[in-house]
Amino acid sequence: xxGSGRDFVLHGTNTLKGLNLEELQWLRLDDDxxxxxxxxxxxxxxxxxSLMGHIGIELYRRGVLTRAAAATSLAARPLxxxxxxxxxxxxxxxxxxxxx
Numbered sequence: 616x617x618g619s620g621r622d623f624v625l626h627g628t629n630t631l632k633g634l635n636l637e638e639l640q641w642l643r644l645d646d647d648x649x650x651x652x653x654x655x656x657x658x659x660x661x662x663x664x665s666l667m668g669h670i671g672i673e674l675y676r677r678g679v680l681t682r683a684a685a686a687t688s689l690a691a692r693p694l695x696x697x698x699x700x701x702x703x704x705x706x707x708x709x710x711x712x713x714x715x
Contacts, residue, residue: 617641621643621644621645622641622642622643622644623642624639624640624641624642625639625640625642626638626639627640628673629687631662631665631666631669632659632665634659634662634665634699635659636658636662636663636666637657637658637659637662638655638656638657638658639655639656640653640654640655640656641653641654641655642655658688659702660698661695661698661699661701663692664691664695664698665691665692665695665699666699667688667691667695668688668689668690668691668692668694668695669692670688671684671685671686671687671688671689672685672688672689674688690692693700
């Protein structure tokens with residue numbers, strides 16, 4: 616963790632269903648010194664979209680998201696699957712020249 620004043624940043628790495636995931640959490644403290652706002656940054660895109668497709672239901676169960684937001688989260692799953700397949704099977708076959 617690093618930061619000063621009201622702003623702090625946490626960095627972490629993990630895996631989600633075999634995908635490498637890197638995250639940054641930007642925490643902004645409120646007037647009482649408690650976390651008032653969290654902004655989450657996830658990379659790479661396939662891992663971020665896969666996380667979005669799985670996190671909505673749990674956040675709905677905890678009362679953080681509405682039912683519509685949880686359903687929207689589920690809608691990200693097909694896109695995550697396509698991106699994962701592209702990363703796994705298409706990108707390795709392109710030569711470095713074709714990737715530019």
